[in-house]
Structure formats: structure tokens, C-alpha cells
Amino acid sequence: MGSDARVAKSAQPFLRVRSLTKRYVRGGVLQKRIHVDAVRGIDLEIPACKTLALVGSSGSGKSTVARCVTRLERPDAGEIWVGGTDIAGLANRALLTFRAAIQMICQDAVTSMNPRFSAAETVEEPLLIQRRGAAKQCRQSALEIMSEVGVSADWANRSVMEFSGGQRQRLAIARALVLQPKLLVLDEALSGLDLSTEAEIINLLLDVQAAHSLTYLFISHDLPLMARLADTIAVMCNGTIVEQGPKSQLLSNPSHPETKSLLLPAKIFQKKYAEMLGVSG
Amino acid sequence: MAGDLSEELLRVVNLTITYSPPASAPVRALRDASLKINESEVIGILGESGCGKSTLASAILRLLPSYAHNDTGSIVFRGSDLLTMTEADLRKVRGRAISLISQDPALCLNPVMKVGDQIAEVLRAHLAIGKGERRRRVEELLQAVGFEQPRQIYSAYPHQLSGGQRQRVVIAQAIACDPALVIADEPTSKLDAALQAEILSLLSEIRKRRGTAFLVITHDPTIFPGFADRIAVMYAGGIVEAGTTEDIFRKPLHPYTQALVRLSERYLTNSGETKMRFPMIDGEPSDSTRVNPGCRFEPRCVDRMHVCIDSDPQEVTHNPSHRVSCFKYGK
Numbered sequence: 001m002g003s004d005a006r007v008a009k010s011a012q013p014f015l016r017v018r019s020l021t022k023r024y025v026r027g028g029v030l031q032k033r034i035h036v037d038a039v040r041g042i043d044l045e046i047p048a049c050k051t052l053a054l055v056g057s058s059g060s061g062k063s064t065v066a067r068c069v070t071r072l073e074r075p076d077a078g079e080i081w082v083g084g085t086d087i088a089g090l091a092n093r094a095l096l097t098f099r100a101a102i103q104m105i106c107q108d109a110v111t112s113m114n115p116r117f118s119a120a121e122t123v124e125e126p127l128l129i130q131r132r133g134a135a136k137q138c139r140q141s142a143l144e145i146m147s148e149v150g151v152s153a154d155w156a157n158r159s160v161m162e163f164s165g166g167q168r169q170r171l172a173i174a175r176a177l178v179l180q181p182k183l184l185v186l187d188e189a190l191s192g193l194d195l196s197t198e199a200e201i202i203n204l205l206l207d208v209q210a211a212h213s214l215t216y217l218f219i220s221h222d223l224p225l226m227a228r229l230a231d232t233i234a235v236m237c238n239g240t241i242v243e244q245g246p247k248s249q250l251l252s253n254p255s256h257p258e259t260k261s262l263l264l265p266a267k268i269f270q271k272k273y274a275e276m277l278g279v280s281g
Numbered sequence: 282m283a284g285d286l287s288e289e290l291l292r293v294v295n296l297t298i299t300y301s302p303p304a305s306a307p308v309r310a311l312r313d314a315s316l317k318i319n320e321s322e323v324i325g326i327l328g329e330s331g332c333g334k335s336t337l338a339s340a341i342l343r344l345l346p347s348y349a350h351n352d353t354g355s356i357v358f359r360g361s362d363l364l365t366m367t368e369a370d371l372r373k374v375r376g377r378a379i380s381l382i383s384q385d386p387a388l389c390l391n392p393v394m395k396v397g398d399q400i401a402e403v404l405r406a407h408l409a410i411g412k413g414e415r416r417r418r419v420e421e422l423l424q425a426v427g428f429e430q431p432r433q434i435y436s437a438y439p440h441q442l443s444g445g446q447r448q449r450v451v452i453a454q455a456i457a458c459d460p461a462l463v464i465a466d467e468p469t470s471k472l473d474a475a476l477q478a479e480i481l482s483l484l485s486e487i488r489k490r491r492g493t494a495f496l497v498i499t500h501d502p503t504i505f506p507g508f509a510d511r512i513a514v515m516y517a518g519g520i521v522e523a524g525t526t527e528d529i530f531r532k533p534l535h536p537y538t539q540a541l542v543r544l545s546e547r548y549l550t551n552s553g554e555t556k557m558r559f560p561m562i563d564g565e566p567s568d569s570t571r572v573n574p575g576c577r578f579e580p581r582c583v584d585r586m587h588v589c590i591d592s593d594p595q596e597v598t599h600n601p602s603h604r605v606s607c608f609k610y611g612k
Binding site: 051057058059164165167192194195196197198199200202203206221222223224225228229261262263264265266268269270271272273275276277 | 329330331443444470471473474475476477478500501502503504506507508526527530531540541544545547548556557558559560561562565566
């Protein structure tokens with residue numbers, strides 16, 4: 001653990017984010033450099049084994065939060081407490097332990113994988129990077145986790161490019177699980193999937209959450225879907241959280257216009273569907 | 282619904298398309314697909330990835346790659362077969378009478394050209410009007426798709442616009458020459474929830490005002506109630522069921538359609554229930570290189586029968602507007 005890591009005094013929620021701020025610099029050689037606050041003052045908490053959904057429109061800053069929580073970005077201010085340690089300021093080497101505990105699954109499984117790798121190579125790579133045993137042992141662990149997520153060992157040597165969208169997303173889940181993480185950050189992991197594939201992946205995520213006692217941070221713009229999956233929902237708009245609470249409260253009484261607009265397509269579908277059935281029924 | 286629904290605009294008859302890429306097994310992308318679109322009508326094509334819905338859209342405009350072969354069938358647009366038309370005649374149809382809104386507006390706009398000029402390009406290709414008139418019409422179009430300051434938008438480059446604004450520009454481009462039919466391939470799949478609702482209401486508005494027919498391709502059935510008049514459900518290159526939107530949602534006949542409707546009802550269920558498993562369709566999508574007969578949905582079907590394994594189901598007319606290809610309802 002790094003020297004700058006701070007240790008919490010008592011047991012806390014598995015993930016606790018306090019006053020998180022991340023600035024990006026826009027402009028450059030020919031343009032004036034300006035600082036843009038991508039996110040500011042973000043406060044979040046997720047108890048262990050629970051699910052929090054961070055929802056918002058494109059550009060609201062939700063992916064920046066995901067990148068800070070996974071420490072792919074270093075926040076400019078704020079704290080990120082993971083199981084009692086503030087990882088916001090940790091240096092790369094000290095972060096290594098936490099990298100295994102926090103894994104991320106991206107929207108587009110295909111661009112997050114090396115097209116030259118086979119399925120087994122893709123899944124075992126994190127184990128090799130983290131030096132979790134001999135090559136043979138790593139391969140065996142990869143095959144076990146692949147079979148758990150429903151990818152047959154017969155497919156282990158096939159290129160990732162030969163897999164369908166749903167199967168690739170299963171591989172991405174296997175790759176994330178192989179290091180036995182505690183927290184999965186799912187950045188639009190369900191976007192762009194067919195409804196049947198989406199249902200398959202959701203059921204798989206629910207199963208592995210129960211089996212591995214995982215904590216989930218979902219990033220999505222699909223609030224009605226998140227309402228089916230999350231315990232708590234936080235709505236982001238222009239880099240800040242504008243509404244946050246237990247999902248039942250947030251859905252029954254949305255107060256911020258952004259929350260209302262994210263619920264709009266579901267409301268329209270419900271209304272039109274009822275009208276359609278009502279007219280003829 | 283707006284417009285005259287009785288007059289036939291486009292008819293696809295028994296269209297079969299095979300992709301034969303070099304060094305790969307041939308893929309039957311479309312199998313005997315038949316579809317009719319009337320003037321001013323909104324038709325939805327519903328199906329999962331790889332079912333052939335985008336092939337159908339590209340086939341209508343003859344934009345398929347060179348290794349695609351059209352084995353049988355015809356596509357008749359206002360009395361002329363698009364498949365036998367000369368390339369010169371076809372150029373008068375593309376963008377003028379039939380236009381396309383593609384899935385990703387970021388990819389189909391030229392990044393180094395002002396968006397107004399890109400819309401004007403369509404007008405220049407098809408209409409003999411001067412530069413000033415073209416500019417005026419582009420500004421009108423930008424206004425028609427919801428931009429309050431069309432002059433500023435005219436001079437913007439695609440990267441300066443948001444995803445929703447870019448989709449509006451692509452829609453303006455598609456309706457520039459007042460086409461009779463607009464094919465929209467997943468027009469909302471890359472957009473946020475709020476923008477999806479906005480774009481669908483814009484398309485409905487255009488149809489109402491201009492009487493444009495739309496062929497909307499999607500994997501998301503929830504966009505159709507209140508928007509599409511009829512829906513054709515595709516599976517593994519074939520149209521397995523077609524009917525009015527009401528038929529499809531109230532009385533889905535094909536087991537695949539029934540499963541899709543069940544999946545779309547996730548928007549209706551009470552949000553009080555957390556972490557309930559979702560209903561799903563077991564199994565993998567059909568292998569499109571398969572050539573032997575048999576219902577393509579049989580391996581995943583909950584109602585499969587022995588006959589489904591090695592015979593192709595024929596289309597059965599359930600009522601004049603509702604047809605289905607499934608052995609449950611006849612041969």
C-alpha cells in the first residue's frame with residue numbers, strides 16, 4: 001500500500017466517493033487553453049453487494065466518474081474510499097492491489113479486446129499481468145470462469161472476433177471476474193445490445209453478483225432499465241449529481257427535469273401501449 | 282393516421298440475397314422476403330442483429346456490396362423495378378424519391394464540410410436551383426427539423442454539434458428533396474433516452490406535414506406503439522410475422538414475436554421489484570450459413586414440433602392484415 005494511502009477508522013460502505021472533481025484542459029497549440037470541470041463535487045456511496053446506477057445524458061460526466069473510480073484518471077480533488085482506503089491519490093504501483101479489486105466492463109466489448117487474441121488469452125491476460133501463478137494455472141482459471149459465464153471451453157482457442165456481440169460481452173464479464181474483484185464498474189455495458197441479448201447479460205450479471213458477492217456501479221442513460229437492476233439511483237447533469245436516492249423514491253417522485261426527461265421514452269411507451277390496447281380492447 | 286394509406290408505394294416480392302465474400306462460406310442474408318409499403322405509411326422492421334433488416338434497407342437502394350447476389354425477387358417502386366433499373370435512373374431515385382437515415386450520424390457526415398453545405402449538396406444533385414435558393418431552402422429545412430437558429434447551424438461543422446443535433450442534420454438531408462419514402466436504419470439507437478423521444482416525434486411530425494412514408498428498422502419494439510402503422514418481424518433473413526402494430530402487440534402469433542413483446546414489456550413492469558431475472562430467448566441466433574430446410578427459430582422455440590426441424594413453414598394469413606410463418610398456425 002502506498003505511503004499516501006489513508007486508512008479509514010471504521011467499517012464504511014464498500015465504495016464512498018466524496019467531493020470528486022475532475023478537470024480537463026481544452027484547447028492547445030493554436031487555441032487558448034481552458035479548464036473544463038467534467039465532474040464536480042460528486043458524492044456517492046455503495047454498500048457492499050449492492051448496486052448503484054449512475055444515470056444521465058451524454059456529456060453529463062458519468063463516464064468520467066467511472067474512470068476516476070477505476071483510477072484510469074486521477075481526480076483533481078476529492079476522495080474515493082474503497083473498503084477503507086482512499087485510492088484517489090495513490091500512485092500506480094500502490095494502485096496495483098486495487099486494480100484487481102475494481103474491474104470495468106465497457107460498452108463495446110469488441111473494441112476493448114485485442115482482435116489477435118483468442119477467447120482464453122483474453123480472459124487470462126489480467127492474471128498474467130497480475131502474476132497470479134504459472135501460465136498453466138492462469139489458463140485453467142480462465143477456462144473455469146469462462147464456463148461459469150456460459151462460454152464453452154471448446155471455444156477457448158477461437159479468436160474473439162468470431163464471437164457474437166452477446167458472447168463477447170460474456171467474455172468481457174469473464175475477464176473482469178477472473179481477478180476475483182469486489183466492485184464491477186459497468187460503463188454502458190448493456191447499450192446497443194438486442195433485447196434478448198440484453199436480458200441474457202442482465203441475468204448473468206445478477207447471477208454472478210449473488211455468487212461472488214459483487215458490488216456494482218452501473219453507468220447508463222437507460223433509467224427505466226436501471227430501475228429494474230439498482231438499489232440506489234443517482235442522476236447526473238452537467239457534471240454534478242442533481243438527484244439521488246433509493247430507486248422507489250426517485251421513480252415515484254422525480255423532482256429534477258433531467259430525471260423526468262430520462263423517464264420520458266418509458267412513459268411514452270406506457271401511454272401509447274395502454275392507448276393501443278384500450279382502443280381495441 | 283395522416284395521408285392516403287391505400288396507394289401502394291413500394292413492394293418487395295420474394296427477395297433473396299446471398300453474400301458470397303471471398304474465402305468465406307456464403308451467407309443467406311434475406312430469404313424470400315416480401316413487404317409492401319403504402320404512401321405515407323410508417324412500417325417498422327423489427328429483429329435482432331444479423332437478421333437481415335439492414336440488408337433489406339440497402340437492397341432497396343441497391344447499396345449492397347459487390348459480393349452480394351440477388352438470387353430471386355423484385356423491388357417495385359411506383360411501378361418500376363429498382364433491381365433492373367439502370368444506374369443513371371437509380372441515381373434519380375436515391376436521395377430524391379427514396380432517402381436513407383443511417384444509424385450513426387457521426388459517421389455519415391463529412392467532418393471537414395459545413396453541415397449546411399452537406400444538405401445543399403443533396404439539393405444540387407437533384408434540383409436545378411441557384412445557390413441563393415439552395416441556401417434559403419437549407420435554412421428552411423434546418424428550421425423544419427427543430428433548429429431555432431438555422432443560420433448558425435448552417436455554418437457549423439459536425440464536431441461542433443451534439444449527437445441529437447447531428448441526427449437532426451441527417452434527417453434534414455434525408456427530407457431535402459421531399460422524398461416519398463425515407464428508410465431510417467436504427468435512427469435512435471445511438472441517442473440518449475430524452476433525444477430518442479424527440480427524434481421519433483420529429484419523424485412523426487414530418488410524416489404528418491409532408492406525407493412521407495417511413496421504413497424504420499430497429500431492434501427495439503418499444504419505439505413502435507403510436508408511431509408505426511405496421512410491423513414486420515424478421516428472424517434469420519425471413520419475415521416471420523407481419524401485421525398492424527396493434528396486431529403485433531395485442532396478439533403476437535409467432536413464438537419469436539411473443540418473446541420480443543414480452544421483453545419489451547420491461548418498461549411496463551412495476552419498478553418496485555428489483556433484481557428479478559428477465560424473460561429471455563434461450564439459445565444463440567441462427568447460423569446464417571445454414572442451407573438445409575427447417576424453421577430457423579426451431580432451436581430456440583418453446584413451441585417447437587417435430588415438423589419444424591426439417592421443413593420450412595409457409596406463410597399463413599391470420600387475418601387480412603396479419604400473416605405469420607409458423608407451423609402452429611398451419612403448413
